[in-house]
Amino acid sequence: MAYSDKVIDHYERPRNVGTLDKDAVNVGTGMVGAPACGDVMRLQIQVNGEGVIEDAKFKTYGCGSAIASSSLLTEWVKGKTLDEARLIKNSQIADELALPPVKVHCSVLAEDAIKAAIADYQSKQGTG
Amino acid sequence: MKLPIYLDYSATTPVDPRVAQKMCACLTPDGSFGNPASRSHAFGWEAEKLVDEARNNVAALIGADPKEIVWTSGATESDNLAIKGAAHFYQKQGRHIVTVKTEHKAVLDTCRQLEREGFEVTYLDVQSNGLIDLDAFEAAIRPDTVLASVMHVNNEIGVIQDIAAIGAICRERKVVFHVDGAQSAGKVPINLANLPVDLMSFSAHKIYGPKGIGALYVQRKPRIRLEAQMHGGGHERGLRSGTLATHQIVGMGEAFRIAGDEMATENERIRTLRDKLYGGLKDMEEVYVNGDFDRRIAGNLNISFNFVEGESLMMALKDVAVSSGSACTSASLEPSYVLRAIGRPDELAHSSLRFTLGRFTTEAEIDHVLSLVRGQVDRLRELSPLWDMYKDGIDLNSVEWVAH
Numbered sequence: 001m002a003y004s005d006k007v008i009d010h011y012e013r014p015r016n017v018g019t020l021d022k023d024a025v026n027v028g029t030g031m032v033g034a035p036a037c038g039d040v041m042r043l044q045i046q047v048n049g050e051g052v053i054e055d056a057k058f059k060t061y062g063c064g065s066a067i068a069s070s071s072l073l074t075e076w077v078k079g080k081t082l083d084e085a086r087l088i089k090n091s092q093i094a095d096e097l098a099l100p101p102v103k104v105h106c107s108v109l110a111e112d113a114i115k116a117a118i119a120d121y122q123s124k125q126g127t128g
Numbered sequence: 129m130k131l132p133i134y135l136d137y138s139a140t141t142p143v144d145p146r147v148a149q150k151m152c153a154c155l156t157p158d159g160s161f162g163n164p165a166s167r168s169h170a171f172g173w174e175a176e177k178l179v180d181e182a183r184n185n186v187a188a189l190i191g192a193d194p195k196e197i198v199w200t201s202g203a204t205e206s207d208n209l210a211i212k213g214a215a216h217f218y219q220k221q222g223r224h225i226v227t228v229k230t231e232h233k234a235v236l237d238t239c240r241q242l243e244r245e246g247f248e249v250t251y252l253d254v255q256s257n258g259l260i261d262l263d264a265f266e267a268a269i270r271p272d273t274v275l276a277s278v279m280h281v282n283n284e285i286g287v288i289q290d291i292a293a294i295g296a297i298c299r300e301r302k303v304v305f306h307v308d309g310a311q312s313a314g315k316v317p318i319n320l321a322n323l324p325v326d327l328m329s330f331s332a333h334k335i336y337g338p339k340g341i342g343a344l345y346v347q348r349k350p351r352i353r354l355e356a357q358m359h360g361g362g363h364e365r366g367l368r369s370g371t372l373a374t375h376q377i378v379g380m381g382e383a384f385r386i387a388g389d390e391m392a393t394e395n396e397r398i399r400t401l402r403d404k405l406y407g408g409l410k411d412m413e414e415v416y417v418n419g420d421f422d423r424r425i426a427g428n429l430n431i432s433f434n435f436v437e438g439e440s441l442m443m444a445l446k447d448v449a450v451s452s453g454s455a456c457t458s459a460s461l462e463p464s465y466v467l468r469a470i471g472r473p474d475e476l477a478h479s480s481l482r483f484t485l486g487r488f489t490t491e492a493e494i495d496h497v498l499s500l501v502r503g504q505v506d507r508l509r510e511l512s513p514l515w516d517m518y519k520d521g522i523d524l525n526s527v528e529w530v531a532h
């Protein structure tokens with residue numbers, strides 16, 4: 001299967017790889033997927049006082065499309081408010097990366113990851 | 129060094145130039161293009177002579193009589209002819225078949241078809257080393273069992289089954305015994321004169337012959353009967369009709385002849401390279417060889433790099449052609465059924481790569497692959513949340529995953 005140039009670009013030069021302090025109150029962590037299914041994404045967001053995502057980091061175990069989906073997602077959420085980030089749809093990710101049908105589940109996982117990270121952040125604020 | 133490096137010899141091999149040369153001499157107007165079945169002129173006689181030579185060469189490599197060789201289009205067709213042909217012919221004596229969960233799809237799907245026709249099939253488990261337990265095999269045989277099918281060498285993990293011992297059980301219990309030898313011919317010595325095997329499938333393209341040609345060994349003493357699956361002009365003693373593809377057959381014959389001459393030295397060389405590859409990887413953390421290491425063919429290394437997903441690793445190794453047991457490499461989302469059958473957890477199956485080395489593999493290639501693999505596994509582990517968790521001492525089995 002041939003990969004799109006954008007998938008290859010994100011795969012070879014992934015953006016925002018890393019870890020934030022999962023115990024910090026201004027950090028939300030979303031981890032979705034399962035090793036037995038062949039993909040696990042961990043997405044972390046750091047949110048400032050105005051509710052804006054000022055930093056995002058990821059680590060992903062999965063195929064090239066899963067890595068690219070999470071890398072792209074970190075680029076997109078930075079600078080967005082939580083409400084804006086929540087509106088990101090898997091289809092936007094799939095379109096941007098030109099994912100073939102068998103890889104669409106990678107973008108679904110990325111959408112699940114940002115929702116989970118936001119939920120984790122909000123539960124820490126007592127607003128979740 | 130030419131890139132990409134081909135390390136997928138169990139998928140297929142290039143045609144040996146010596147083989148290609150012989151094949152080309154059977155195609156053009158100045159070559160031996162005749163129909164081997166033409167009895168009335170020299171074109172036919174010449175082609176028939178070449179087909180006979182090829183038949184002798186194939187038979188010689190496997191210790192068979194040339195009359196026991198039936199040409200087919202490949203191991204898939206041979207498996208179909210052997211299993212359907214024997215099951216249909218002997219069905220009055222019983223309709224039960226024994227095979228193994230790690231067989232190639234050409235065997236498994238053929239058995240599934242027979243189930244739809246009313247046969248019963250037992251799919252035996254294998255042990256964690258990929259080999260079948262002889263007692264379990266014997267216990268699976270019933271009074272109405274007519275056929276057993278067990279592969280000689282597994283295409284994914286390269287392990288070698290004890291065909292002699294399995295065949296002895298079949299003889300004693302009067303069960304027709306078929307062996308898929310697609311991955312073993314030319315890699316493991318085979319002497320059908322002594323082996324208790326009734327039917328055995330072969331393919332040319334796994335041992336430097338062309339694609340689209342294979343053979344089925346059908347034992348003559350005692351005679352094994354088959355119902356033909358392809359009807360027509362009555363070629364191959366009525367077992368497989370269709371004009372013989374002289375150039376393909378000549379290619380297979382030459383490939384088998386060369387294998388007979390060179391197998392021993394070639395195996396030595398390939399084993400040394402495979403061991404070098406494994407030697408360069410085994411000190412890495414969390415790597416697991418899949419299948420018995422010692423009872424495997426020289427050219428196979430199937431290995432899992434825990435916490436790294438196989439397809440992403442293959443993408444990183446874009447200068448290396450290998451295959452993976454990861455689900456992501458197929459249209460289904462299931463990881464390799466062979467790795468599952470040897471009891472590998474799904475995450476290790478997703479993390480597996482199969483390296484298969486062959487005639488044209490060089491030491492420089494292995495050195496290059498080694499440095500690439502080590503570097504890319506490290507890079508992908510830095511990207512892997514599972515590696516982080518492992519390093520933090522978290523037991524991944526204790527985590528509640530949000531599966532999707």
Ligand SMILES: Cc1ncc(COP(=O)(O)O)c(C=O)c1O
Nearest residue numbers: 202203204232234283310311331
């Ligand atoms: C064990 C085994 N059996 C059967 C086959 C099918 O062989 P062919 O491609 O000649 O039909 C293969 C090769 O893919 C194989 O590895």
